[in-house]
Amino acid sequence: MACTDMVADINTTYCCTMPSTSAPSGHPYVVPSTGKETPIKKDEAGAFSLIRKALEDRGISNEAQQIIINSWRRTTRKQYQTYLKQWFHFCEGKHDPFKPLVATVIAFLSHLYSKGITYSAIGIARSAICEFDKITSNVDLSNNNLISRFMKGVFNTRPALPRYKEIWDVRTVLDFLSKTENDTLLFLAGKLSMLFLLLSAQRCQTLHLICLEDINISDERLIINTSHLLKTSKPGRHQTPFLFDSFKSDKRLCIVSVISEYLQRTKDLRNTNKLLISTVKPHGAVSKQTIWIKLIMHRAGVHKSFKPHSTRAAASSITHMRGVPLQTIIESAGWSNAKTFAKYYDKPVSNTNGKSMQAIIDIAN
Known part of the structure; x- marks a missing residue:
């Protein structure tokens, strides 16, 4: 299955393919074997x-x-x-x-x-x-x-109505990321976080759990293994690895280039095996709440009413609108069936026109 499809329709700069169990070799960050136990502390309260x-x-x-x-x-x-x-x-x-x-x-x-x-x-x-x-x-x-x-x-x-009637256009964020230099570690971390969430349609939880040993990267491809218990994990059903191909048309929107730069710039700072670390001393692992999605959304001009979790609906809605197979979207996002997507995430995209749609199609080519 191709993330290329997932994000083909997200902007036309990247190509990602998922899932795949094959992994390129020759990089210090290797995909571990599956079955790692996730520790859970006792709750005696x-x-x-x-x-x-x-x-x-x-x-x-x-x-x-x-x-x-x-x-x-x-x-x-x-x-x-x-x-x-x-x-x-x-x-x-x-x-x-x-x-x-x-x-x-x-x-x-x-x-x-x-x-x-x-x-x-x-x-x-x-x-x-x-x-x-x-x-x-x-x-x-x-x-x-x-x-x-x-x-x-x-x-x-007192009905539980949907939070959003429509969702923001991902091109708004991608345009911003494409035009902005990675001048600070804070911005670079935010860009990496946003690209991963838009390309995978995953939750912040997934991003937060990624460790260095989950990553396998080469010049052409990035594979992130998901050897952790996710909210969507069920007996007999677990998230397959994420596979992203490099996007050479614009390195500023290439997740392979962005994560490589992030790993290089944080190599001498980190004291944790978690991928994302704090931008201030002592540079420990960050919490889900610290992940910098809201900052990127705000700077890109996305309305403040949208929460970080809205990236999930934004990515999946635009790809579905552009004809990406529903099964591809479901597998990438980790949903068990199409009902979850249809009920909670499939939204009309605001401020969408022919130009932006063509830009999204170009990304996959």
Whole structure:
């Protein structure tokens, strides 16, 4: 599958091909074998310590307890903990949080609704309570008709509408990147981040997790292996390697050239094996929140209402508009099927005209 297709329609300067398991040799950054274990720290706080205790009472070993707790991603555990803490406070002295009445659950969700909490957040609270009670007390409320009916009412009165009705034109950013020199490490890091996200239609999480050993680079091609647990990873389905061909028409928009320059300029600064490092001392690994996408978008003139995650919709929407096969887009972005793209990411592109469309087609040629 070709990223050339993915970004063919993004600007006409690059060519990227994905996925492929073959890798060029002769470079110090090599693609590792698959199967690297992603460590997950124990979460002993609040509700999850009670879940651990309930599992222990059932005769589950400590090792198995941790594996079961790791079935929830760290971000999910954090979200659940927020609402379970409120749930315990709501039930304190009045209700049993372990074996609650349906009326009590609905009262709590109604309490959140009265505080202005969104439909999606109330849905997280509901899931947290259902998962907690299912584990600790073997009480399953997940398919309760009354609770489901309540949630439908919440949606009808407070619908979860899409954040964007249309998406920005990637040419706006590519034009800016093409005309701006890599005069500072900050800008170079931002350019590398933006090019990767536009060429792959991936999340910032993917970029944040890339390590030096995941990279295989030559003069003509860049391969980035994805040996990490991503949000879209599922049993039996994992993101294939990203393969980008060099774009010789404009080195300022060639991700192979940009990452080579970035690695060279950071070689004597870095104290971490993560690809992206801080631009200030001690030059450690950066967090997802630090990745400089918003800075590039702002300097390029993208409206401030668009968040960094909008790069995913911007890249996939423009390529779909230009006729790139839907399967290519789905595989590159890591979606399991076309429904996710159609429901959340396929947007009309704002300020698009014939000239910009021709420029995007040229990129792939």
